[in-house]
Amino acid sequence: MVVLRTVNKKRPVNLDLTSIRFPVPAVASILHRVSGMALFVATPLLLWMLERSLDSADAFDALKATLDGFLAKAVVLAVLAGLLYHLAAGIRHLFMDMHIGDTLEGGRRGAWSAIAVAAVATLLMGVWLW
Amino acid sequence: MVDNVAGLARTGLRDWLVQRVSAVILALYTLFLLGFLLLNPDLQFADWQGLFAQGWFRMFTLLSVLSLAGHAWVGVWGVSTDYIHPYWLRLLFQVVVILALVVFVAWAVEILWGN
Numbered sequence: 001m002v003v004l005r006t007v008n009k010k011r012p013v014n015l016d017l018t019s020i021r022f023p024v025p026a027v028a029s030i031l032h033r034v035s036g037m038a039l040f041v042a043t044p045l046l047l048w049m050l051e052r053s054l055d056s057a058d059a060f061d062a063l064k065a066t067l068d069g070f071l072a073k074a075v076v077l078a079v080l081a082g083l084l085y086h087l088a089a090g091i092r093h094l095f096m097d098m099h100i101g102d103t104l105e106g107g108r109r110g111a112w113s114a115i116a117v118a119a120v121a122t123l124l125m126g127v128w129l130w
Numbered sequence: 131m132v133d134n135v136a137g138l139a140r141t142g143l144r145d146w147l148v149q150r151v152s153a154v155i156l157a158l159y160t161l162f163l164l165g166f167l168l169l170n171p172d173l174q175f176a177d178w179q180g181l182f183a184q185g186w187f188r189m190f191t192l193l194s195v196l197s198l199a200g201h202a203w204v205g206v207w208g209v210s211t212d213y214i215h216p217y218w219l220r221l222l223f224q225v226v227v228i229l230a231l232v233v234f235v236a237w238a239v240e241i242l243w244g245n
Binding site: 033036037039040043044047050051053054056057060061083087090091093094097128 | 150153154157160161168174175176178179182198202205206209227230234237238241
């Protein structure tokens with residue numbers, strides 16, 4: 001018992017959460033999950049847009065006008081950001097399934113790549129939308 | 131170790147396969163649709179309707195929506211088992227998700243073949 005207590009006391013205790021940093025692959029993994037959940041929630045919106053766009057020429061034009069607003073563009077860009085990130089991170093997973101970039105260093109590089117590719121693609125989408 | 135993907139029981143390996151196959155279909159559909167929209171900046175109703183009037187594209191869309199349902203199920207199931215610990219709450223959440231996914235598929239069928 002005495003031994004156990006000393007071992008317990010020697011354990012480093014860090015309650016300062018601000019000093020704990022996630023490794024990049026952990027951030028990439030969490031973002032993959034968050035974006036996936038967001039896309040699930042956004043699916044009804046996308047289906048609604050598809051329905052309106054195929055209903056009639058009038059409905060198509062009305063949807064086009066709606067999507068021209070600032071707020072609508074912001075929502076579309078947010079969905080695109082989630083989609084592009086989820087896609088990039090997913091492609092990274094498929095590469096790792098083939099044992100490409102599944103080492104510690106490769107994992108870090110892949111995580112950075114997925115985040116960078118998605119960020120640049122989202123930026124370009126923003127330029128395209130506005 | 132589970133090594134039978136084709137068995138009836140739900141296995142992690144099967145989930146893995148469903149997730150990968152659906153991911154590839156969804157990636158192809160996403161890239162195709164984004165490409166189509168980027169190549170047609172001033173898209174008109176006739177062109178858009180023309181795309182969805184083609185049989186192969188309707189099938190591609192249906193396949194993608196079915197993939198979305200399978201893909202979302204594997205993903206949401208994983209997330210819910212990690213974060214929702216009370217059994218009944220998790221079960222309720224998963225049932226709601228399954229119902230939502232069935233509605234998504236039915237809605238897509240209605241959009242594609244409804245009129």
